[in-house]
Amino acid sequence: MFRFLTRRVLGAIVILFLITAVTYFLFFVLPSDPAQLACGKNCSNKDLVSAIHHRMGLDQPVYQQYFDYIRGIFFGRNMPDGQNCAAPCFGFSFANDQPIWPLISDRYPTTFSLAVGGSAAFLVIGVGLGMLSAWQQGKTFDRVASSISLLGNSVQIYFIGPLAIALFADNLGWLDHGHDPTWTSDPIGSLNGLVLPCLVMSVIFWSNYSRQTRSLMVEQMAEDHIRTARAKGMGSKYVFYRYALRGAAASIITIFGIDLGSVFGGAIITEATFGLHGLGNLAVNAVFSLDLPLEMAVMIFSASAIVIFNIVVDAAYALIDPRIRLA
Amino acid sequence: MTTLTKPEAQPTPQGSEHFLSVRDLYVQFATEDGTVKAVDGLSFDLDRGKTLGIVGESGSGKSVTNLAILGLHNPRNTTIAGEIMLDGQELTGASERTLEKLRGKKMAMVFQDSLTALSPYYTVGRQIAEPYMKHTGASKKEAKARAVEMLGRVGIPHPQSRVDDYPHQFSGGMRQRAMIAMALVCDPELVIADEPTTALDVTVQAQILDLLKDLQQETGTSIILITHDLGVIANTADDVVVMYAGRAVERGTVRDILKTPEHPYAWGLLGSIPRLSADVNVPLAPIPGSPPSLLNPPPGCPFHPRCAFAETVGGDRCRTERPQLPDGRGSACHLTVDQKRDIFIEQIQPRLR
Numbered sequence: 001m002f003r004f005l006t007r008r009v010l011g012a013i014v015i016l017f018l019i020t021a022v023t024y025f026l027f028f029v030l031p032s033d034p035a036q037l038a039c040g041k042n043c044s045n046k047d048l049v050s051a052i053h054h055r056m057g058l059d060q061p062v063y064q065q066y067f068d069y070i071r072g073i074f075f076g077r078n079m080p081d082g083q084n085c086a087a088p089c090f091g092f093s094f095a096n097d098q099p100i101w102p103l104i105s106d107r108y109p110t111t112f113s114l115a116v117g118g119s120a121a122f123l124v125i126g127v128g129l130g131m132l133s134a135w136q137q138g139k140t141f142d143r144v145a146s147s148i149s150l151l152g153n154s155v156q157i158y159f160i161g162p163l164a165i166a167l168f169a170d171n172l173g174w175l176d177h178g179h180d181p182t183w184t185s186d187p188i189g190s191l192n193g194l195v196l197p198c199l200v201m202s203v204i205f206w207s208n209y210s211r212q213t214r215s216l217m218v219e220q221m222a223e224d225h226i227r228t229a230r231a232k233g234m235g236s237k238y239v240f241y242r243y244a245l246r247g248a249a250a251s252i253i254t255i256f257g258i259d260l261g262s263v264f265g266g267a268i269i270t271e272a273t274f275g276l277h278g279l280g281n282l283a284v285n286a287v288f289s290l291d292l293p294l295e296m297a298v299m300i301f302s303a304s305a306i307v308i309f310n311i312v313v314d315a316a317y318a319l320i321d322p323r324i325r326l327a
Numbered sequence: 328m329t330t331l332t333k334p335e336a337q338p339t340p341q342g343s344e345h346f347l348s349v350r351d352l353y354v355q356f357a358t359e360d361g362t363v364k365a366v367d368g369l370s371f372d373l374d375r376g377k378t379l380g381i382v383g384e385s386g387s388g389k390s391v392t393n394l395a396i397l398g399l400h401n402p403r404n405t406t407i408a409g410e411i412m413l414d415g416q417e418l419t420g421a422s423e424r425t426l427e428k429l430r431g432k433k434m435a436m437v438f439q440d441s442l443t444a445l446s447p448y449y450t451v452g453r454q455i456a457e458p459y460m461k462h463t464g465a466s467k468k469e470a471k472a473r474a475v476e477m478l479g480r481v482g483i484p485h486p487q488s489r490v491d492d493y494p495h496q497f498s499g500g501m502r503q504r505a506m507i508a509m510a511l512v513c514d515p516e517l518v519i520a521d522e523p524t525t526a527l528d529v530t531v532q533a534q535i536l537d538l539l540k541d542l543q544q545e546t547g548t549s550i551i552l553i554t555h556d557l558g559v560i561a562n563t564a565d566d567v568v569v570m571y572a573g574r575a576v577e578r579g580t581v582r583d584i585l586k587t588p589e590h591p592y593a594w595g596l597l598g599s600i601p602r603l604s605a606d607v608n609v610p611l612a613p614i615p616g617s618p619p620s621l622l623n624p625p626p627g628c629p630f631h632p633r634c635a636f637a638e639t640v641g642g643d644r645c646r647t648e649r650p651q652l653p654d655g656r657g658s659a660c661h662l663t664v665d666q667k668r669d670i671f672i673e674q675i676q677p678r679l680r
Contacts (some may be wrong), residue, residue: 224443232431232461234457
C-alpha cells in the first residue's frame with residue numbers, strides 16, 4: 001500500500017509539473033505581450049513597456065521566468081522591482097496589482113465546500129437510491145426511482161437552482177438562500193447556506209449514480225461468489241451489503257474518480273446560479289479582465305485539487321479491491 | 328420457492344430411510360420464451376457416507392438439481408415441485424430461514440470455478456471462517472484458528488500465513504482446496520461437489536478427488552459428485568445416475584454403469600472418453616447432435632433424435648412414448664433387456680478398447 005501511494009504521488013508531481021509548464025508557456029510566451037496588457041490600452045510609450053518588462057521579469061529567458069515562478073510558489077520571492085511576494089507566490093494581478101494568493105485563499109473555501117458537500121450529497125442519495133432499487137428490483141419502488149432518475153438526469157443546475165430557491169427559500173422558508181461559508185466564525189450558518197446549493201448540485205449527479213449503482217448491484221448479485229456466499233448459509237442482507245456492495249463500490253469509486261473534474265465544473269456553475277463567490281466567479285472575472293496571473297493561478301490550483309482528489313480516490317479503490325493493491 | 332403441488336405427507340418408515348431422498352423433482356424456469364423444464368421428474372437416493380455421481384452433458388439438469396437441494400434458485404422465476412427429504416426434513420417449500428441454517432452447516436457445496444466462486448474482496452481465511460462463525464457462534468479468533476486448521480487439512484502448505492491471502496494469490500488447485508475447506512468447515516453431512524475438478528489440470532484433478540475421498544473417510548459425509556466426466560466417477564462414486572434432458576435415464580452402481588451400461592446415451596458417454604491405450608488413428612466417437620432444447624423437449628424419449636438404435640426398437644415408440652426408469656438398477660429405454668445386452672457386447676464394447 002505504501003509503495004502504491006508513493007508511486008501515485010510521484011506520478012501526480014510529474015503531472016502537476018507538466019500542467020504548470022504548459023499553462024505557463026501558453027500564457028506568458030505565446031499569444032500577446034503581458035506587459036502591453038498590464039500597461040493598459042493605448043500604451044505606446046516604449047520605455048514604459050520595457051520598464052514593465054523588467055518589473056515582471058519578462059526580460060529574462062523563458063526557462064528562468066518559469067523557474068522563478070515555480071520557486072515563488074514554494075518559497076516566495078522578491079519581484080525584480082523589489083516588491084516582496086510571500087510563499088505561495090503566484091505573482092501580482094494585472095488588474096489591481098494585488099498579490100494573487102490571498103484572492104484565491106479567500107475564495108476556495110466556497111468552491112471546496114460545494115464540491116465536497118455536493119459529492120457527499122449525490123453519493124449518499126444516488127448510491128442509496130440505487131441500492132434500494134436493486135433490492136426492490138422490478139417492484140414499484142424500483143420503477144418510480146428509475147423514472148425520477150431519468151428526470152433528474154435531464155435537468156440543469158441553472159434551471160432547478162432558481163426553482164429550488166423560489167420554493168424552499170422564498171416560499172416555504174425551510175432553507176437558507178445560498179451564501180458563502182465562513183467556517184471559522186459561523187459554522188452553523190455556513191452549513192445552512194450550503195444545504196440548498198449542495199442539494200441542487202447533487203441532482204444532476206445522483207440520478208446517474210443511482211442508475212449505475214442499481215445495475216452494478218444487480219450484476220453483482222448474479223456473480224458466482226454471491227451464490228457461494230449464500231450456499232454457505234449467509235443471510236441475503238449480509239450477502240447484499242458485504243459481498244455485492246463491496247464489488248459495486250469499486251466500480252462506483254472508479255466512476256467518481258472520472259467525474260471529479262465535472263464535480264468542480266458543477267461547483268462553478270452552482271456558484272454562479274446561487275450568487276456565491278468561489279473560484280469559478282474569480283476565474284470568470286479574470287478571463288474578462290485578461291488578468292493572466294490570476295487565471296494561471298486558478299488553473300494550477302484547480303488542477304492540483306483534482307490531482308490530489310484523484311490520489312485519494314485511487315487509494316480508496318486500492319483499499320476496496322485487494323487485486324489492485326498488489327498490482 | 329413456490330411449490331406446484333405439495334406432495335402428500337406420507338408416513339415414512341424410520342430406520343430404512345435414506346439420508347437424502349429426491350422424489351419426482353421438477354424445476355422450471357419462467358423465461359420470456361416460455362417455461363424451461365430444467366429438471367423433469369427426477370428421483371434418486373443417497374445413503375450416509377456414500378458418494379453418488381451424477382453424470383450428464385451441460386444443460387442436462389445436474390447443477391440445477393443440486394442448487395434446488397440447497398434452495399438457491401431465484402424464487403421469482405423458478406418453480407420447484409416434488410420432494411427433497413434430507414435426514415427426514417422436507418426441503419422443497421422450506422422457509423428461507425430454515426434453509427439458511429442448513430446451508431453450510433448440514434449441506435455444503437463445492438463449486439466449479441474457484442476463481443469466480445470465491446469473492447476477490449475478502450481473504451481466503453475470512454471466507455472460510457464466515458460460515459463457521461455464523462453456524463457455531465464461534466468468535467473471530469476461534470473461527471480463524473479453525474480456518475487455519477481446515478487449510479492444513481486440505482493440504483495447503485503454511486496455512487498459518489496463507490490464511491491471510493486473497494484468492495487471486497492462490498493457484499487454481501489451491502483455490503479448489505480452499506473451496507473444499509470452506510465447504511467442510513462446519514462438518515456438513517452432505518457435500519455437493521459441482522464439477523469440482525473441471526477447471527483443473529489432470530494431475531491436480533486426481534489430487535482433489537483423492538482429497539475428497541480422504542475427507543469423506545474421516546468424517547463420513549455423503550457426497551454428490553456432479554460431473555460430465557465418467558473418468559472422475561470411476562474412482563470416487565458408489566452409485567451413479569446418468570441424466571439427460573432433466574431426467575435420469577440410467578441408474579446403477581458405478582460398476583454397472585462402467586462395465587455394463589444399458590442406455591444408448593451412456594454408451595455414447597463411454598465412447599467419447601479418450602483412452603491412452605487406444606489406436607491413435609481411430610477418431611473419438613462423439614455423440615452426434617446436441618442436447619435438446621429444454622423449452623421444447625422432443626416428444627417420447629428425449630434422446631431419440633440422437634439415438635442410433637431407435638430403428639431397432641421398431642415402430643415410432645421412441646418418438647411417441649416416454650420410456651420409464653425402473654426403480655433400482657435400470658435404464659429408461661425401449662430396447663429390451665436382451666437387446667441392450669447384445670448391442671453393448673457386439674457393437675459398443677469392441678469400440679471401447
